[in-house]
Amino acid sequence: MNSMILHLASRAAVIALGALAVGILGGCSAGKADIVTTNPPITALTQAVAAGTGLQVVGLVGPGVDPHEYEASPEDVKKIGGASVVLRNGLGLDAFLDAPVKSSGQRNVVTVTEGVRVRSVVDAGGQREDDPHVWHDPTNDKIMVDNIVKALTTAYPDKASAFQKNGTAAQAKLDQVDAEIKQLIATIPAANRKMVTNHDAFGYFxxxxxxxxxxxxxxxxxxQGDASAKQIAELQDTIRREGVKAIFAESSVDPKVASQIARDTKVKIVADLYGDSLGKPGSGADTVDGMLLQNAKKIVEALK
Ligand SMILES: [Zn+2]
Incomplete structure (x- = not known):
């Protein structure tokens, strides 16, 4: 983004929106970062906890960017070195952080998924792997909020009560969306509750x-990686045999192969679920709870 435009945009936002300006800076390149985060869900949860405190939360991986392929820029390394605290997802998703953390001398790095329920999967090569997409389960998000409150309180003890109050409010919202999504899912006929996705990002959901x-x-x-022709043929057989209604691809990953499979098997494709990312500011999917609800609505619409 052009830094002059960004500067003007964020100044205007500061004047017009006050604390909401924190959100405008996420994923962009201007301004000092008090708190650095990695992927958009962690950024959004941290912005919710830090709201109204005047602290600048800067997410390195912007909306719509694939975190699996992300590499830190020299600008990122500066931000990482200058921040009071760096919050990461862990579980292999933000391994790109290791080298810049080391070279910048940053010592206060907190993994916010500590203590969440981790889904273990076997990859195509037969290796057991932790699934990093933990934020698709709202009960995990609530644990992450607790971890963020703790990490920010350690870095800024004078703002403890604001973090606590914001954290509790964020958790209440997550509970509310959890209940709302359960009601939505209950409207899908039981035989249709089957998901084919682009990459294995929705296991927690x-x-x-x-x-x-x-x-x-x-x-x-x-x-990373492609399915072999044999794996695609097997998936197409399974889609036909199971009477799958739709294939779900994601906003941040090219859905080319998924679209081809959908055409071949004559099922719908939903190409804009949020798997790794969140929506742009103002889209309603720019918060974790908003993203979960938008995904749920699209899933229900396609499987009903
Ligand atoms: Zn992913």
Whole structure:
């Protein structure tokens, strides 16, 4: 983004929106970062906890960017070195942080997924791997909020009560959306509650809300790698046999192969679920709870 435009935009936002300006800076390149975060869900949860405190939260991986392929820029390294605290997802998703943390001398790095329920999967090569997409289960998000409140309180003890109050409000919102999504999912006929996704990003959502995972176009919890012709043929057979209603691809991953499979098997494709990312500011999917609800609505619409 042009830094002059960004500067003017964020100044205007500061004047017009006060604390909301924190959100405008996420993923962009201007301004001092008090708190650095990695992927958009962590950024959004941290912005919710830090709201109204005047602290600048800067997410390195912007909306719509694939975190699996992300590499830190020299600008990122500066931000990482200058921040009071760096919050990461862990579970292999933000391994790009290791080198810049080391070279910048940053010592206060907190993994916010500590203590969440981790889904273990076997990848295409038969290796057991932790699924990093933990934020698709709202009960995990609530644990992450607790971890963020703790980390920010350690870095800024004078703002403890604001973090606590914001954290409690964010958790209440997550509970509310959890209940709302359960009601939505209940409207899908039981035989239709089957998910084929682009990469294996929705396992936590599927487990938590009682859906069934049929398969992924990229058979991995990462976006790297391609399915073989044999794997694609097998997935197409399964889609036909199971009477799958739709294939779900994501906003941040090219849905080319998924679209081809959808055409061949004559099922719908939903190409804009949020798997790794969140929506742009103002889209309603720029918060974790908003993103979960928008995904749920699209899933219900396609499977009903
Ligand atoms: Zn992913």
């Amino acid at each position: 599927i487990d938590h809300f009682g859906l069934t995972f049929i398969g992924a176009v990229i058979p991995s919890v990462s976006t």
